[in-house]
Amino acid sequence: MIWQKIKVGFHKLGSPPIFYRLCQVLSPWLWAGFAVSLVIGLYYALYVVPPDYQQSDSFRILYIHVPSAWQAMAGYLVMSILAVIALVWRIRTTEIMAMAAAPIGAAFTVICLATGSIWGRPMWGTFWAWDARLTSMLVLLFIYLGIMGLYAAFEDKRKGARVACILILVGLVNIPIIHFSVEWWTTLHQGRGISFVGESTMDASMKPPLIWMIVATKLLFTAALLDRSRNELIDQDRRKGWIRRKLGASV
Amino acid sequence: MTPTRKKRLTIVGIVVLSVGAAAAVALSALQDNLMFFVSPSDLYAQTLPDERQLRLGGLVVEGSVSRDPESMEVSFAVTDGAHSIPVTYVGLLPTLFREGQGVIAHGRIDNGVFQAREVLARHDETYMPNEVARALEAAGTPHQVTMPTTRSNASSDY
Amino acid sequence: MIPQFEFAVFVWTSYAIFAIIVAWQIFQPILRRRRLEAEIREELALSQGEYSNDPHP
Numbered sequence: 187m188i189w190q191k192i193k194v195g196f197h198k199l200g201s202p203p204i205f206y207r208l209c210q211v212l213s214p215w216l217w218a219g220f221a222v223s224l225v226i227g228l229y230y231a232l233y234v235v236p237p238d239y240q241q242s243d244s245f246r247i248l249y250i251h252v253p254s255a256w257q258a259m260a261g262y263l264v265m266s267i268l269a270v271i272a273l274v275w276r277i278r279t280t281e282i283m284a285m286a287a288a289p290i291g292a293a294f295t296v297i298c299l300a301t302g303s304i305w306g307r308p309m310w311g312t313f314w315a316w317d318a319r320l321t322s323m324l325v326l327l328f329i330y331l332g333i334m335g336l337y338a339a340f341e342d343k344r345k346g347a348r349v350a351c352i353l354i355l356v357g358l359v360n361i362p363i364i365h366f367s368v369e370w371w372t373t374l375h376q377g378r379g380i381s382f383v384g385e386s387t388m389d390a391s392m393k394p395p396l397i398w399m400i401v402a403t404k405l406l407f408t409a410a411l412l413d414r415s416r417n418e419l420i421d422q423d424r425r426k427g428w429i430r431r432k433l434g435a436s437v
Numbered sequence: 438m439t440p441t442r443k444k445r446l447t448i449v450g451i452v453v454l455s456v457g458a459a460a461a462v463a464l465s466a467l468q469d470n471l472m473f474f475v476s477p478s479d480l481y482a483q484t485l486p487d488e489r490q491l492r493l494g495g496l497v498v499e500g501s502v503s504r505d506p507e508s509m510e511v512s513f514a515v516t517d518g519a520h521s522i523p524v525t526y527v528g529l530l531p532t533l534f535r536e537g538q539g540v541i542a543h544g545r546i547d548n549g550v551f552q553a554r555e556v557l558a559r560h561d562e563t564y565m566p567n568e569v570a571r572a573l574e575a576a577g578t579p580h581q582v583t584m585p586t587t588r589s590n591a592s593s594d595y
Numbered sequence: 596m597i598p599q600f601e602f603a604v605f606v607w608t609s610y611a612i613f614a615i616i617v618a619w620q621i622f623q624p625i626l627r628r629r630r631l632e633a634e635i636r637e638e639l640a641l642s643q644g645e646y647s648n649d650p651h652p
Contacts, residue, residue: 379562
């Protein structure tokens with residue numbers, strides 16, 4: 187019975203007007219949630235948390251760098267799930283969402299690489315090193331850009347989305363490589379220390395802003411995803427009756 | 438799920454698994470090249486050719502750092518708990534360079550001494566306030582910095 | 596008000612990069628939607644023979 191409801195709901199989301207309405211309704215809440223968690227996270231990161239015993243205040247970059255890195259990877263996983271649904275079920279709204287996710291994931295990857303590089307200069311002594319972690323993160327950025335470029339190259343948006351979705355799935359193998367790079371190989375980048383279950387190598391007093399910033403990046407990703415998807419849907423359906431009626435109020 | 442969708446799902450699955458298998462094969466074949474640094478034990482085992490530029494990673498041995506006031510050359514020893522390699526370097530050391538901390542030196546080994554042309558500090562994933570670090574030291578259990586292990590020293594703890 | 600940090604330039608540059616990219620993620624959808632609505636309004640006006648807002652008569 188529940189499974190039936192889920193299946194019906196799933197297919198309903200494929201309907202452009204219903205999807206449009208969902209994006210429209212959820213978006214303001216997600217942006218509001220993002221704003222609140224961002225302010226709290228930044229306040230804790232810049233005013234409350236003490237400097238690190240080794241890295242002093244430069245470690246505060248972690249509160250931008252780590253959540254962005256995690257979101258760059260998590261965003262790719264979300265995009266991959268959307269890609270599988272798009273390829274198997276051929277639902278247009280899912281294709282739209284998968285393509286809308288790419289530029290946001292790319293943005294987080296840029297933040298991760300840029301802040302990591304800036305942090306590395308005073309701490310390691312270099313802006314960059316070709317170790318497995320940094321290189322695989324750079325590859326992730328190239329994959330994101332490749333997906334965006336490939337989609338843009340097609341006149342037929344549906345076909346372009348499907349081809350780009352195959353590229354998304356080919357690039358999926360990079361995610362476990364990034365995650366395990368510090369375990370499988372020796373790297374300049376330090377190993378995994380922060381976990382939410384069990385032991386962490388981060389002092390408890392330093393964790394709260396990290397949690398708030400992680401929440402903030404998740405909400406930002408989702409809010410931006412819904413907004414971009416809605417715009418793409420408007421663009422694609424601009425001549426259709428339902429859009430004319432929807433926008434008739436504001437137009 | 439309709440048969441068409443099942444077929445598409447199978448194709449998707451095959452694509453993902455094939456790419457994964459290809460990546461696994463390629464990466465395991467390239468293992469050595471993907472290591473950013475080797476350990477002193479690796480160098481000691483002399484499994485690497487002398488002429489090669491490589492990166493040596495380990496902890497700076499306590500009490501081993503000395504700077505020649507005339508030539509500005511620094512010398513120190515790098516260890517992984519099992520073996521120690523002497524290193525010489527001319528130039529500025531990174532801010533986090535200190536005894537007992539992680540370091541990665543880029544250069545080549547020459548008659549048992551590693552001539553470094555670049556020295557990077559490598560810190561581990563531990564973050565704590567000054568008070569906590571001091572408390573640990575006072576309690577007699579100062580935080581031990583760790584470096585990742587490579588094949589040769591996989592069994593040593595340090 | 597603004598805290599004094601060691602390595603201040605590195606910390607503030609990183610936070611600034613974050614702020615710029617996040618701001619873009621907030622504004623890009625708003626700007627695009629405004630442009631889309633203007634384009635649709637234009638098309639609607641043209642198709643209904645409403646040429647009164649023609650900028651180049």
